Amino acid sequence: MTVQEEKYYSRQILLPEVGSKGQALLRNARVLVIGAGGLGCPVLEFLARAGVGSLGIVDGDEIDVSNLHRQSLYTFQEVGDRKAKVAKQVLQKINPYISIQSYPEMLTKNNALDIIDAYDIIVDATDNYPTRYLVNDACVILNKPFVYGAIYRFEGQVSVFNYNGSATYRCLFPNYPEAESQTNCATAGVIGILPGIIGLMQANEVIKIILNSEEVLSNRLLSYNAKSGKTSTINLRRDDAFDYSIVKKEDDGLNHTYYNQLCESKKEIDTETLLSMIEKAVCLIDVRMPDETPEFDHSSVVSIPLHEIDTVQELPEADLFVTFCKSGIRSKSAQAMLQSQFPTKEILNLKGGITSELIELWKLNP
């Protein structure tokens, strides 16, 4: 450690619980944060400042203006950019002594085990149930502890799962939530401070695991209410009723159906990107009704109206499939359905639907 680096951490090295030994533990730690949103931003910022030597960031989303009231690593300047890339740049400026790896992609059943395997501690800072169950299952299979945080409006939950054989997310919530329980910040609203508080509680648990604290928040669920200022804790037990072998395919992948419901349905492509990729063998799937205009009479376009999508037996040969309709809404449902029917194919939805550029392109290539 250089003199300057030692000075950077000097205030926490002063703590007997940290010291030079603890700082070395932090430096050797490898932590993966899944989701770089409301929870992920504070987790990442403070783990970077604490000197966690190797940080991974998984997030396939782009920064939206509506994220800025709570996602503290981003500013107006980066709206539209990939969160994982921007977070890495910002964090590297905050702490140049650590190494940061960004994965600007959604966690899916195809990449989860590979990405998670390279880290010692995982942070679940995601915003949807399919990914939460996916993180849980992958961590149990790979025997990694993960620090859970989740929020709803003014309330948050924190726990450390699968730590030295402790309870897992499935011990707390064995069944996939009913539709009515499926809201996130985008649909339910959230006060920006709450993910800040819960995210920092998660970061605190990560540090405690690294420093071998005896009071890690495992086998306990902490609930916090920002309105009342009340916290409460309930005790959890490891319940091995769930058979994890059913989520694991023989080829080492995860194969549980409901991961698809959200993780992969977010996949979208815009017209500009599509046009730049047109040399690839792209198959465009028109999910409009046959009488809708304009008509696209081209060898790359197949017509499968939305109501017939669930009867599709096979797809033509192509590297990439892009579903489209007039506005991009119906084709989004079609994309999700096709992706669950054909999990190994790359299927994207055309964001915004049929644009003038697209019409122009197909005129040029009749």
Added chain:
Amino acid sequence: MQVKFVYFGMIAEKLGATEEILELSEDTQNVRNYILNKYPELNTMSFSIAIDQELQDEIGEGEVSEIALLPPFAGG
């Protein structure tokens, strides 16, 4: 027996309270059945139950002072 019920997240919103005292009869065993019978509107919601801070649906021997209904949160 009088028991304090504590509600979180959407459960609290749906019931319009974060806590209330309910009278449980001596023969009540399964808290989930009891609460779904009392509040059928919770049938469409997911939640776990903690009886005196321990995650379980069934009431064991002895007095119970607090029961919490904890829904999962998706947000992040």
